[in-house]
Amino acid sequence: MNTDNSIFIYSEIGQLKSVLLHCPGEEIENIVPDYLRRLLFDEIAYLKQAIKEHNQFAQLLRNEGVEVVYLTDLMKEVLQSEEVKKQFLLDFIKEGRIDTEGLTEALVEYFSHFSNNELIHKCISGVRKEDLHHIKRKSLGDMVKNAYPFYLDPIPNLYFQRDPFASIGSGITLNVMSANTRNRETLFAKYIFDHHPRFKNIRRWYDRDTTHAIEGGDILVLSEKVVAIGISLRTEAEAIEKTARNLFESNESFETVLAFDIPKTRAYMHLDTVFTMVDYDQFTIFPQIESPLDVYSIRKGIGDHLQISSEADELSAILKKYLDLPAVNLIPCGNGDPIAAGREQWNDGSNTLAISPGKVVCYNRNYVTNEALRQHNIEVLEFESYELSRGRGGPRCMSMPLVRDILH
Ligand SMILES: NC(=O)NCCC[C@H](N)C(=O)O
Numbered sequence: 001m002n003t004d005n006s007i008f009i010y011s012e013i014g015q016l017k018s019v020l021l022h023c024p025g026e027e028i029e030n031i032v033p034d035y036l037r038r039l040l041f042d043e044i045a046y047l048k049q050a051i052k053e054h055n056q057f058a059q060l061l062r063n064e065g066v067e068v069v070y071l072t073d074l075m076k077e078v079l080q081s082e083e084v085k086k087q088f089l090l091d092f093i094k095e096g097r098i099d100t101e102g103l104t105e106a107l108v109e110y111f112s113h114f115s116n117n118e119l120i121h122k123c124i125s126g127v128r129k130e131d132l133h134h135i136k137r138k139s140l141g142d143m144v145k146n147a148y149p150f151y152l153d154p155i156p157n158l159y160f161q162r163d164p165f166a167s168i169g170s171g172i173t174l175n176v177m178s179a180n181t182r183n184r185e186t187l188f189a190k191y192i193f194d195h196h197p198r199f200k201n202i203r204r205w206y207d208r209d210t211t212h213a214i215e216g217g218d219i220l221v222l223s224e225k226v227v228a229i230g231i232s233l234r235t236e237a238e239a240i241e242k243t244a245r246n247l248f249e250s251n252e253s254f255e256t257v258l259a260f261d262i263p264k265t266r267a268y269m270h271l272d273t274v275f276t277m278v279d280y281d282q283f284t285i286f287p288q289i290e291s292p293l294d295v296y297s298i299r300k301g302i303g304d305h306l307q308i309s310s311e312a313d314e315l316s317a318i319l320k321k322y323l324d325l326p327a328v329n330l331i332p333c334g335n336g337d338p339i340a341a342g343r344e345q346w347n348d349g350s351n352t353l354a355i356s357p358g359k360v361v362c363y364n365r366n367y368v369t370n371e372a373l374r375q376h377n378i379e380v381l382e383f384e385s386y387e388l389s390r391g392r393g394g395p396r397c398m399s400m401p402l403v404r405d406i407l408h
Pocket residue numbers: 039040041157160162163182216217218269270272273391392393394396397
């Protein structure tokens with residue numbers, strides 16, 4: 001175990017020391033009703049209130065002694081090198097599906113007027129058609145007209161920092177996102193992990209040039225030996241196998257990857273929307289995934305082989321066995337009331353972010369689930385959640401832990 005690393009994650013619940021966030025910005029104001037679904041939103045959010053809520057979230061973490069690192073600050077530092085900035089812009093434009101010479105030139109010219117800070121925010125907010133004035137229309141693609149309002153789409157899901165990469169041990173998975181609209185998010189992470197002095201030598205258990213999708217919301221580091229990964233709407237079995245193989249081939253302490261085959265529906269898009277760890281032996285769960293739930297264990301086999309088995313027991317018995325605990329308590333979202341469970345899961349009632357064992361951050365709106373957590377001696381810190389919840393993610397989805405203390 002490497003203890004002097006800028007990525008150090010061997011549990012879900014060890015004292016959180018450092019976390020990566022992105023505060024929503026103008027990208028939210030480029031979400032329009034016609035393209036809601038394409039941008040993976042269900043509603044139009046009110047940015048001013050969303051920022052207020054996000055600031056409450058960040059302050060609450062700071063009050064607990066957590067270092068809050070913003071993605072935009074890291075990117076600003078990365079772009080200080082003119083050479084890196086040039087390459088980043090070309091990659092960003094290309095991955096924004098711009099492939100014509102005239103438009104590429106116009107975008108490069110447009111971005112050249114901004115400071116690094118403005119540039120990174122502009123990349124995230126998207127480029128509207130009216131923003132570009134002088135396009136030399138050289139190719140057919142530059143000439144044809146269409147009503148789509150953007151040259152470069154906004155990236156409104158970036159405030160869900162959990163998903164584009166995931167910290168596991170002293171390395172990361174640099175993810176392949178299942179939807180096009182989120183894939184450019186991983187380009188920011190690529191540039192940070194390629195170039196930022198604090199992060200550039202971090203090992204990768206998975207990389208974005210791979211074929212199968214995996215998203216961070218599906219990855220839970222349950223202990224220094226066990227990682228759980230959801231086979232979900234967003235994460236494919238092949239990607240899990242590859243991640244497991246790379247983890248086992250390293251000198252990391254991980255021995256088992258538990259793959260949870262959850263229903264492939266939007267309401268439970270990632271494992272962490274239905275299952276999170278809140279204490280050494282307690283978890284939140286959305287009851288509808290509990291049964292039937294196929295769980296597979298993946299362990300190192302002989303030579304190059306992986307040993308993969310289907311686990312026959314119920315979830316609590318599987319967790320008890322692999323986490324070496326005398327008993328495990330699953331706290332149901334909605335406290336056993338199916339109506340409250342459905343309503344609160346929709347607004348991420350099960351999506352808790354643990355700050356330390358038995359202390360979690362939750363949306364205030366999920367009061368039935370929060371009360372159930374308190375009944376089980378979990379300390380719940382709440383913040384407002386009128387607008388952030390419209391993007392269908394909660395406190396865990398909005399944060400990527402970089403460093404947690406080791407659990408004793
Ligand atoms: N880990 C998570 O569950 N993240 C929430 C992502 C919500 C976002 N609107 C999405 O559909 O990808």
